[in-house]
Amino acid sequence: xxxxxxxxxxxxxxPVAVHNLAKSWPGAQRPVFSxxxxxxxxxxxxxxxGPSGCGKTTFLRCLCGLDVPTKGEIRFGDQDVTxxxxxxRGVAMVFQNYALYPTKTAFxxxxxxxxxxxxxxxxxxxRVRAAAALTRIEGLLERLPSQLSGGQRQRVGIAxxxxxxxxxxxxxxxLSNLDTKLRVEMRAELSALQRExxxxxxxxxxxxxxxxxxxxxxxxxxxxxxxxxxxxxEIFRHPADVFVADFLGSMNLLAVRREGEGMxxxxxxxxxxxxxxxxxxxxxxxxxxxxxxxxxxxGDRATLPAMVRRSELxxxxxxxxxHCGGVALRARLKQAVAPGEHIDLHVHxxxxxxxxxxxxxxxxxx
Numbered sequence: 001x002x003x004x005x006x007x008x009x010x011x012x013x014x015p016v017a018v019h020n021l022a023k024s025w026p027g028a029q030r031p032v033f034s035x036x037x038x039x040x041x042x043x044x045x046x047x048x049x050g051p052s053g054c055g056k057t058t059f060l061r062c063l064c065g066l067d068v069p070t071k072g073e074i075r076f077g078d079q080d081v082t083x084x085x086x087x088x089r090g091v092a093m094v095f096q097n098y099a100l101y102p103t104k105t106a107f108x109x110x111x112x113x114x115x116x117x118x119x120x121x122x123x124x125x126x127r128v129r130a131a132a133a134l135t136r137i138e139g140l141l142e143r144l145p146s147q148l149s150g151g152q153r154q155r156v157g158i159a160x161x162x163x164x165x166x167x168x169x170x171x172x173x174x175l176s177n178l179d180t181k182l183r184v185e186m187r188a189e190l191s192a193l194q195r196e197x198x199x200x201x202x203x204x205x206x207x208x209x210x211x212x213x214x215x216x217x218x219x220x221x222x223x224x225x226x227x228x229x230x231x232x233x234e235i236f237r238h239p240a241d242v243f244v245a246d247f248l249g250s251m252n253l254l255a256v257r258r259e260g261e262g263m264x265x266x267x268x269x270x271x272x273x274x275x276x277x278x279x280x281x282x283x284x285x286x287x288x289x290x291x292x293x294x295x296x297x298x299g300d301r302a303t304l305p306a307m308v309r310r311s312e313l314x315x316x317x318x319x320x321x322x323h324c325g326g327v328a329l330r331a332r333l334k335q336a337v338a339p340g341e342h343i344d345l346h347v348h349x350x351x352x353x354x355x356x357x358x359x360x361x362x363x364x365x366x
Contacts, residue, residue, distance in 0.1 A: 013043030014077045014090075014167040014200050016063065021072030023058055032058045033224035036072070041217055045194055045201045047232075049211035050221035051247070056204040060170050063202060064093050076168060092166035096173040098153045100145040100160075106132075106152075107141040110160045117164070131159035134193060151182045158190075162197060169194070171203040175210065187213055208248045212236060220244050242359035245286055251353070252289065252329045254304075257282040265325030275300040275349035278362050284355040289319070291351035292331035300349035308341045 022034040033055035040046035048056045061067040063074060065086030074082045081089050092113075100109050107128055114124045132138045135155040145153055154174060161169060174190070175183045191214055194201050205211055211218055211232065218232040220243075228240040239245035242253065255266040258280055263271050274285060285302070306324035320337055322329045324345070331345060356362045 013198055015042040016040040016046070016168055016200055016202060017075045018063075019073045019075075021059070021062065021074065022070045023055070023062060023067065024070045031070070031224055033221070036226060038219060038226070038229070039217075040200060040202055042200055043198045044216035045191075045203060045214055046217040046219065047211045047215035048202070048204045048219045048221055049206065049208060049247070050227075052206060054221040055224040056221055057172055060093075060172055060202065060204050063168070064091055064170050065089050089168070090166055091168040091170055092161035092164060093170040093172065094154075094157050094161045094174045096176055098145070098157045098177075100153060100156060102145050105142050105144060106137060106148065106156045106159075109145070109156055110141075110163050113160065113164050127163050128159075131163040134162070134196070135159045136189070150178050151186060154178065154186065158193070162193075162199070166199060169197075169199040169201045171201065173205055174203075176205070176207070183210070190214065212248065220247065222247075238361075239353065240361055242284065242286070242355050245353060245355070249288060250330075251286045252292075252331075253355075254285045254325045254327060254329075255282065256285050256325075267326030269305060269325050271302065271304060273300075274302050274352065276352060276354065278354055278356075282357055283362050284357065284359075286353035286355060287347045287351055289330040290332045291347055292329075292333070293346045293348075294333060294335050294337075294343055295346065297346040297348060302347045302349070302352055304345045304347070306343055306345050308337045308339055308343060310339055311337055 017039045018036055021036040022031055024031040036059065048059065050056050058067060062069045065081070065084065069082065072082070073080060076089065101112070104112070110128045110131055111124050114127060128141070129138065132141055135158050137152060137155045137159065140148060140152055145156070148156065158174070175186050178186060187210060203214065215232045217229065218235055219229040220227045220235065222243055228235050228244050235244065236248050239248065245251040256263050256271070256274065256277070263274055263277065265271060277283065277285070304324050306322040306329060309321045309323055311321070312319045314332070317332050317334055318336065320331045320333050322331060322345070337343060354362045
C-alpha cells in the first residue's frame with residue numbers, strides 16, 4: 001500500500017491517555033469534568049459524544065494545551081504533556097467555525113503553520129499541495145474563504161491541521177455547521193483521511209450518528225462524567241443506563257411491574273411474556289424503533305399491544321407513532337398501518353433492554 005507523504009511525517013501512531021483528569025473554573029459550583037480516565041488507541045479515532053455543556057470541548061482544549069487541567073495527567077505515548085505548552089505537543093486542532101484568516105487565500109491559510117515554523121518555501125508548497133490533494137481542494141488554493149462554500153472552508157481547515165503531520169489530531173465538532181447531505185459526505189471523507197494518515201484522532205460531537213459511524217473507541221459523557229466507554233457497537237447494543245440508551249439513537253421505554261405471575265404496564269395493560277426480564281419488583285423495558293415488528297418473528301419475543309396514532313412514510317419504511325402502556329412509542333415498520341388500528345408489536349428477546357427504576361441496566365441482552 002502506498003503511504004501518503006504527510007503520513008510519513010507522523011511516524012508511529014501515538015497513544016493518548018488521561019488519568020484522573022479534572023477541570024474546574026474559579027468560583028464555579030461544580031467542575032467542568034472530573035475523574036476522567038481514558039485510553040485513546042494509537043492510530044484510531046476516539047469520539048467523545050454528549051449533550052452541550054457536558055465538558056467535552058473543555059477536555060479537548062486540555063489535550064491541546066489551550067486549557068490547563070486542575071488535576072490529573074495527560075500522556076502522549078510515554079511523555080507527560082500535562083504542563084507542556086500547546087505549540088510543543090505535536091498536536092493540531094480542527095475547529096467548529098473553521099477559524100480561517102479571511103484575507104488570506106486557501107493556500108496561505110494552509111501554509112500558515114509551516115511558515116510560523118520557518119519551513120522553507122519549496123517544502124511548504126509541496127506539503128500544502130499534498131494536504132490539498134488529500135482533502136480534495138487542489139483547484140481552490142487561490143480563493144479567499146469568502147469565495148468558498150462551508151464544506152470547502154472546512155476542508156481548508158482540515159488541510160491546515162494535517163499539513164504539519166501532527167501525531168495527534170483533535171477535532172471539535174468539525175461537521176456541525178454543514179447541511180445534512182454534506183455532513184454525510186464529509187463524514188466518509190474524514191474516516192478515509194484518518195485511515196490514510198494514521199494519526200491518533202480525538203473527536204468531540206453531540207451527534208450520535210456521527211459518533212457511531214466514525215468511532216473506533218466511543219466515550220459517552222454527561223455532566224462532566226463518563227457514562228460509558230468502549231466499542232461503539234457494544235455500547236449501542238448494551239447501554240449502561242437509560243441516558244446512554246436514549247442518547248445513542250433513542251429508545252422506547254415502558255414502565256413495567258410484576259403482579260402475581262404476570263407483568264403489567266403503567267396503564268394496567270397485561271403482557272404475557274418478557275424474556276429475560278427481572279424476576280421481581282418494577283423496572284423499565286426498552287427497545288429501539290427499528291427492532292419492533294408486526295408478525296413473522298420467530299423465537300423468544302415480547303408481544304406488546306399498541307394502537308397506531310399516525311404513520312410517516314420514510315422511503316422504504318414507515319415511522320409509526322403508537323400508544324402502548326400509557327406512553328407514546330415509535331416503530332420503524334415495513335407494513336402500512338392506519339391511524340386507530342390496534343396491532344401487536346413483537347420484539348425479539350435479543351433486542352430487549354431492562355433498566356431499574358433509577359435508570360441503571362438491570363438485565364443482560366442475550
